[in-house]
Amino acid sequence: MxxxxxxxxxDLHLEPAGPGLRKGLTDALREAVRSGRLAPGTLxxxxxxxxxxxxIARNTVAEAYGxxxxxxxxxxxxxxxxxxxxxxxxxxxxxxxxxxxxSRPAFDLRPGSPDLxxxxxxxxLKAARRALARAPHHALDYGDPRGRPELRAxxxxxLARARGVRADPERIVVCAGFAHxxxxxxxxxxxxxxxxxxxxxxxLDAHVRQLTTSGxxxxxxxxxxxxxxxxxxxxxxxxxxxxxxQFPMGVPLxxxxxxxxxxxxxxxxxxxxxxxxxxxFRYDRQPVGALQxxxxxxxxxxxxxxxxxxxxxRLAWAVLPPDLVEEVVAVKGGVDTCGxxxxxxxxEFLGSGAYDRHVRAAxxxxxxxxxxxxxxLAARAPKARVTGIAAGLHVVVRLPPGTERPVVQAAHWxxxxxxxxxxxxxxxxxxxxxxxxxxxxxxxxxxxWSGALDALCAVLPG
Amino acid sequence: MxxxxxxxxxDLHLEPAGPGLRKGLTDALREAVRSGRLAPGTLxxxxxxxxxxxxIARNTVAEAYGxxxxxxxxxxxxxxxxxxxxxxxxxxxxxxxxxxxxSRPAFDLRPGSPDLxxxxxxxxLKAARRALARAPHHALDYGDPRGRPELRAxxxxxLARARGVRADPERIVVCAGFAHxxxxxxxxxxxxxxxxxxxxxxxLDAHVRQLTTSGxxxxxxxxxxxxxxxxxxxxxxxxxxxxxxQFPMGVPLxxxxxxxxxxxxxxxxxxxxxxxxxxxFRYDRQPVGALQxxxxxxxxxxxxxxxxxxxxxRLAWAVLPPDLVEEVVAVKGGVDTCGxxxxxxxxEFLGSGAYDRHVRAAxxxxxxxxxxxxxxLAARAPKARVTGIAAGLHVVVRLPPGTERPVVQAAHWxxxxxxxxxxxxxxxxxxxxxxxxxxxxxxxxxxxWSGALDALCAVLPG
Numbered sequence: 074m075x076x077x078x079x080x081x082x083x084d085l086h087l088e089p090a091g092p093g094l095r096k097g098l099t100d101a102l103r104e105a106v107r108s109g110r111l112a113p114g115t116l117x118x119x120x121x122x123x124x125x126x127x128x129i130a131r132n133t134v135a136e137a138y139g140x141x142x143x144x145x146x147x148x149x150x151x152x153x154x155x156x157x158x159x160x161x162x163x164x165x166x167x168x169x170x171x172x173x174x175x176s177r178p179a180f181d182l183r184p185g186s187p188d189l190x191x192x193x194x195x196x197x198l199k200a201a202r203r204a205l206a207r208a209p210h211h212a213l214d215y216g217d218p219r220g221r222p223e224l225r226a227x228x229x230x231x232l233a234r235a236r237g238v239r240a241d242p243e244r245i246v247v248c249a250g251f252a253h254x255x256x257x258x259x260x261x262x263x264x265x266x267x268x269x270x271x272x273x274x275x276x277l278d279a280h281v282r283q284l285t286t287s288g289x290x291x292x293x294x295x296x297x298x299x300x301x302x303x304x305x306x307x308x309x310x311x312x313x314x315x316x317x318x319q320f321p322m323g324v325p326l327x328x329x330x331x332x333x334x335x336x337x338x339x340x341x342x343x344x345x346x347x348x349x350x351x352x353x354f355r356y357d358r359q360p361v362g363a364l365q366x367x368x369x370x371x372x373x374x375x376x377x378x379x380x381x382x383x384x385x386x387r388l389a390w391a392v393l394p395p396d397l398v399e400e401v402v403a404v405k406g407g408v409d410t411c412g413x414x415x416x417x418x419x420x421e422f423l424g425s426g427a428y429d430r431h432v433r434a435a436x437x438x439x440x441x442x443x444x445x446x447x448x449x450l451a452a453r454a455p456k457a458r459v460t461g462i463a464a465g466l467h468v469v470v471r472l473p474p475g476t477e478r479p480v481v482q483a484a485h486w487x488x489x490x491x492x493x494x495x496x497x498x499x500x501x502x503x504x505x506x507x508x509x510x511x512x513x514x515x516x517x518x519x520x521x522w523s524g525a526l527d528a529l530c531a532v533l534p535g
Numbered sequence: 536m537x538x539x540x541x542x543x544x545x546d547l548h549l550e551p552a553g554p555g556l557r558k559g560l561t562d563a564l565r566e567a568v569r570s571g572r573l574a575p576g577t578l579x580x581x582x583x584x585x586x587x588x589x590x591i592a593r594n595t596v597a598e599a600y601g602x603x604x605x606x607x608x609x610x611x612x613x614x615x616x617x618x619x620x621x622x623x624x625x626x627x628x629x630x631x632x633x634x635x636x637x638s639r640p641a642f643d644l645r646p647g648s649p650d651l652x653x654x655x656x657x658x659x660l661k662a663a664r665r666a667l668a669r670a671p672h673h674a675l676d677y678g679d680p681r682g683r684p685e686l687r688a689x690x691x692x693x694l695a696r697a698r699g700v701r702a703d704p705e706r707i708v709v710c711a712g713f714a715h716x717x718x719x720x721x722x723x724x725x726x727x728x729x730x731x732x733x734x735x736x737x738x739l740d741a742h743v744r745q746l747t748t749s750g751x752x753x754x755x756x757x758x759x760x761x762x763x764x765x766x767x768x769x770x771x772x773x774x775x776x777x778x779x780x781q782f783p784m785g786v787p788l789x790x791x792x793x794x795x796x797x798x799x800x801x802x803x804x805x806x807x808x809x810x811x812x813x814x815x816f817r818y819d820r821q822p823v824g825a826l827q828x829x830x831x832x833x834x835x836x837x838x839x840x841x842x843x844x845x846x847x848x849r850l851a852w853a854v855l856p857p858d859l860v861e862e863v864v865a866v867k868g869g870v871d872t873c874g875x876x877x878x879x880x881x882x883e884f885l886g887s888g889a890y891d892r893h894v895r896a897a898x899x900x901x902x903x904x905x906x907x908x909x910x911x912l913a914a915r916a917p918k919a920r921v922t923g924i925a926a927g928l929h930v931v932v933r934l935p936p937g938t939e940r941p942v943v944q945a946a947h948w949x950x951x952x953x954x955x956x957x958x959x960x961x962x963x964x965x966x967x968x969x970x971x972x973x974x975x976x977x978x979x980x981x982x983x984w985s986g987a988l989d990a991l992c993a994v995l996p997g
Binding site for chain 2: 114
């Protein structure tokens, strides 16, 4: 046999070589370690277990292990078993042996992520424990493509209470993030024959791309001093909006325009996609409820745990008009795409009030940061001006004309990651291009916050 | 103002009505409860917290709460706060108020799911605690579309050790289940110009559909007494196989055919998609290593946690040839699509040996079930015959000609869910159609196992 794929016992796949049980086992193990197939640190089965599986004497296995420990391939420690020794491995050509992560800047004021250092790890684990203790076995099976019923029920209650959403658990679909939800909706719209989804003049390129890869045109809506003007998007089948807090410009959709865009959708059969990415974070007494409350048949509400908890959860939700549910589910595929345990945990987190407590604490922290940022700029960089309502996790800082690029470049040299406004401008937007930074104050952990603020002030025109 | 969307405090979105603070609050709360916007059981903010947020006297809030408790809308319990009372809600037209779950049969012997009652809940929670204690904050951020590096490293070690896979963490992509991975690969193949992915004569329709929705033709490969014959799939750009344990027929890919299909792929530039869905569960001394070990440049290895742990985790993995990684990542989208916490937990579970311990225990349990099933049929239904190797979570039970449909129907009437073989047969397959059941013995919890076995024997021809 050229390649005798025999297996020596418990999940240890070895090619034995040469005559003699002990030598064969020793050689096969050595080769597996040498080639890197058995990674450093890998725990081997006990000699007793391996011998039993192979139907050979325990001594034979113990001797093979002993020989390889003597040669330095394995390490045996009393009480912690036999492991593969650490050593320099020649990586396969063209591939690094261990996954790389992107290097991180010293200070990070890019928008998009919350303060991950304040993710409520203990509370989350407690909720996971309660949720798992309560879950029926079949909750761990393949599930409803809309997501776990416990989570959809909890979300319906929360969204109605906190955001004025007219929610029904049957019309909620849990997604692996906002972009996933948008991709599903883009696919459904295109399949229905839609050609155009108008987007805002400012926004995230990655979101627009979810729509364009579905084959939709994505022209920009006008943007003026009163914010986005959905007006009468003549040829659009849908519009994508951030009504509570325009991203990144930081203004709410004007009251008149809220009503107008819903009227447009009713009159034309168009659809409004409402991106309520940071609706929980408002720091004044003038919050804006969800646009969806005005007409749940024409507005899709999209929310996410990425800003309120952590992007790593990959949990978001769409509240759909009744006639869209079936098509979205069909595009999503036959089974749920999000892990059951996190869904059950979030349901428990919402139902127990832990979510509200976390959001309230976070709101206080972010509000203080925003105030500190505004105060620092006023004192140390008077030519820079904070704009937008007191809300969310980021702010647009207006700069003197012509300074955006050099400021971003200088920040980069200083180890401060910060984005210029221009990267959020739609390439076809008809707007006066202003110089500004989009400063995310959520990202730095507390210990790095004042350093990040200093670094920012240091690169702004004085 | 027609629709004054004012908010009364902590994440409680209400429309105040009429003059007078107390009456306004009372009316708005009542309306929110009456309409179902505030769901039964919802915990309201404490009167102190709500009063502070609104900047009104605590008494005003307490009086409003008191009035609604008196009216029966709210319930106040010492120490557990004020909640919305349970009551009959008129559901919105055309939608049930609470999510439904599909009804479950009394006994379930359909294949596809493991014994969920033996999911190691405690061990999983312990691993989650260790993983979360160790995770850096940035692990909770948007992540590498390939998945967490910790998990990819752990998988690379495990797959090399247990399945003979030539794995490199850089070439592993974590997916939300096998079907998700297959969909990504189908999309990439189609984008490369591929037209045809040959599939097996027996298999899961839902899997084939992942390929056809990408626009690929999916003709069946021949199937004979030696199992699937990949032969020389003349016009195919790819083949989808279950080499270790054909699903559902239960035979391994013949040794000669393993070599031949890899040769075909090398010669023609074709790709083999290896579905190793239950490779961990083999009950004899003749396990089959992964086909991918023969040529990692031409075979994509696909594994999953759905059989070894639980489908609800939505975790699977693809080990890709180097030249496919970038394209698969591009189709997957910019960010990871699986929850970070489950990925970190599985990495910890693998690294600590808990995964091996769980799989060994499960293997013993399933082996006993398979033996019990074979013994029961031999004793009580001698015309039925168990086929296939001793492996996996299901078995094909051959039946006398013409009896498959009536047996499945009789089982249904008895509350026993079981599948006939015909539902796994490719519509274009050129095979002698035999009568058989595909019996999954993983699904029933221990307490229901002997009952399920009795129910099965009762409907088989004696």
